Amino acid sequence: MKVIRTIAELKQALRTKRREAWSLGTEGSVGFVPTMGFLHEGHASLLKRAREENEIAVLSIFVNPTQFGPNEDFERYPRNEEKDLSVAADAGVDFVFMPPVQEMYPGKSSTTVSVAGVTDRLCGASRPGHFDGVATVVSKLFHIVEPDRAYFGMKDAQQVAVIETMVRDLNLNVEIVPCPTVREPDGLALSSRNVYLSEEHRKEALVLSQALALSDRWLAAEGGRVEALTRRITDYIQSSPSADIDYVEVLSYPSLTEPKEGEHNELDKGLLIALAVRFGQTRLIDNRLIPYGEIQ
Amino acid sequence: MKVIRTIAELKQALRTKRREAWSLGTEGSVGFVPTMGFLHEGHASLLKRAREENEIAVLSIFVNPTQFGPNEDFERYPRNEEKDLSVAADAGVDFVFMPPVQEMYPGKSSTTVSVAGVTDRLCGASRPGHFDGVATVVSKLFHIVEPDRAYFGMKDAQQVAVIETMVRDLNLNVEIVPCPTVREPDGLALSSRNVYLSEEHRKEALVLSQALALSDRWLAAEGGRVEALTRRITDYIQSSPSADIDYVEVLSYPSLTEPKEGEHNELDKGLLIALAVRFGQTRLIDNRLIPYGEIQ
DSSP: OEEEOSHHHHHHHHHHHHHHHHHTTSOOOEEEEEEOSOOOHHHHHHHHHHHHHOSEEEEEEOOOGGGSOTTSSTTTSOOOHHHHHHHHHHHTOSEEEOOOHHHHSOSOOOEEEEEOSTTSSHHHHHSTTHHHHHHHHHHHHHHHHOOSEEEEEGGGHHHHHHHHHHHHHTTOSOEEEEEOOOBOTTSOBOOGGGGGOOHHHHHHTHHHHHHHHHHHHHHHHTTTOHHHHHHHHHHHHHTSTTEEEEEEEEEEETTTBOOBTTBOOTTOOEEEEEEEEEETTEEEEEEEEEEGGGOO | OEEEOOHHHHHHHHHHHHHHHHHTTSOOOEEEEEEOSOOOHHHHHHHHHHHHHOSEEEEEEOOOGGGSOTTSSTTTSOOOHHHHHHHHHHHTOSEEEOOOHHHHSOSOOOEEEEEOSTTSSHHHHHSTTHHHHHHHHHHHHHHHHOOSEEEEEGGGHHHHHHHHHHHHHTTOSOEEEEEOOOBOTTSOBOOGGGGGOOHHHHHHTHHHHHHHHHHHHHHHHTTTOHHHHHHHHHHHHHTSTTEEEEEEEEEEETTTBOOBTTBOOTTOOEEEEEEEEEETTEEEEEEEEEEGGGOO
């Protein structure tokens, strides 16, 4: 495994590796997992899949300043290079790209990639500019790595919708592979931000995964009425004394539009139940996608 | 020469052609000239250069609706497929990509590439959204064609600045090659829109190239004072009775910022004298770049 910190060196390394593959008569396909580091089992599951499905596996670790708002946690976002490299090595990654900020944004950057519509709701509403930062840095990374496939966790379902929309609209040459959320044994969705939770908040935060686990039954009990489901979930979360709800939303996925009773956009796959809730200073997100075919 | 109307077919054709080149031990470099068609000698000069400097030469012809404003000339933008194909064949182009609008924008497109700063002045000021449309469609075409080099005429100097900024900021894998403006023997810059000029306006429009030709001497005579140069150019153009000035601007290029006396941004190459003037219904642009080293 090679750790690389400059764009030029990564491109050169990938070129060499691809040509080696071609000379052996194989495709030299590249699987890519872009992350902000502080890797957990969720990331490890993406790396494992990238490793299995491609000849070359690339991980990037870059805490991207442009996707943090002025009052957000860019400076205190957790970092642990040593642990990250050990997770990457265990997964059999070929190249770890860890550019300094100056390498990704030398001088003034003037270009922004924005995705309208899917960024209006959920985290886009409370984090203005966040998804512009995500779309822009991911398009930069795609141009640098030129992956055949890129792996993203469904924990950030809206991020997946944004990236898939960008790839389709800009004709990017990459297949986006959404992967299931990885959870602790008690149900808490893995997140780099979980380390901030106090012991008490850690326990209370289970209301999120519990409410999601109950939501298909609640939806059936309410005869498919989305407003009633939203109310049940909200009530359940509010039973936890510290929970401060940012949003509880049920939207058609991946368009992230209001679902209409009994019909949906033919490109949409299911109902996304999406939650963002603060416990103390820590904002957690979680979601569940119920395929339209499975709604009773 | 092959005329191709779908993205899938073009990608397939390019893949085959590149692999042929590789199997012969050459790079299979692709030179690309994106246009809106109605080709003239200016475009032919770009195609010639793309042909000379690359193994594979690609021309695209696509009148991009998203770069026209609601009151602009999208519907009446001139088109002549037969003539265009003959110009392309003469230049030795391999592939002409002529997608219908539906192929480039199937369904709703939500993603925009915007370049701030360089788009605020000149044509960006009077054509809001124009350069977003240009940057977005050019990034789409770059992803489809994956060229090694792309050729643009300096007639649209601001467009070149926008594309160069986008390529740098988004780490696109293409070298932008700016090429000199081609002129009629009497000095008029070639433009697809010249066909709209009445005989009288055609004659009057020569004030643009004449003022640009005189501008280095005027600048020297005014001791390098940019405001005085702007005034001289404006007076000269206004001597033509039909000329309706949109702008006369002298900016540092390619940052397109106000030049400061005696100093400039180290990335900037020279002073761009940029004109946009209406003759009747027809808006013409022209410019001249005076390298900083040549200013007396």
